[in-house]
Amino acid sequence: MNNKLIEYTGYAVNGLSLLLYFALMPNLPTIPFLKWLAIPGLILFGIGLCLVVVSSITLARNRGAGLYTRGIYGLVRHPLYLGAMLLFGTFFFFCPHWIMFMISLVNIIFVYGSIQQGEQLNIQKFGDDYRYYMKTVPKINLLDGIIRLVQGQQR
Numbered sequence: 001m002n003n004k005l006i007e008y009t010g011y012a013v014n015g016l017s018l019l020l021y022f023a024l025m026p027n028l029p030t031i032p033f034l035k036w037l038a039i040p041g042l043i044l045f046g047i048g049l050c051l052v053v054v055s056s057i058t059l060a061r062n063r064g065a066g067l068y069t070r071g072i073y074g075l076v077r078h079p080l081y082l083g084a085m086l087l088f089g090t091f092f093f094f095c096p097h098w099i100m101f102m103i104s105l106v107n108i109i110f111v112y113g114s115i116q117q118g119e120q121l122n123i124q125k126f127g128d129d130y131r132y133y134m135k136t137v138p139k140i141n142l143l144d145g146i147i148r149l150v151q152g153q154q155r
Helices: 003-027 032-061 079-094 098-126 128-136 142-151
Strands: none
Touching (some): 003 079, 032 079, 079 098
16 A cells, blocks of 8 residues: 555544544543543653654754654654554543543554554665664663663663
């Protein structure tokens, strides 16, 4: 399938999901016991938002500079996508209903597909430099990236 078609389909699904989330959230019945999920949801939302903002600023500042592997990109290869996955995952935490779980899951799958597509494009664009980056920096495992940084195993 055409890469642009996949990309635009993902954007459409993500946008539609946001609209559905805000339209459905006040109307879906939830189990009162599960309201405590909002606490870890806030933490994940904060982490996701920070990842999206920091990686977006980093990309804007380094546009056209080639393969960037420092800062947040030294912890994980796809911090922007990881942030988006965390943000979509919080849909369920803030509104624990099976419909929100499905919306979250579909969006996370689409974002992960974008990661896979991006990996292939980056290999084509940067070649062996990107392959080395793949070996030294985790794809989206932030905890592993932090541990590697602390242990001095990063690039």
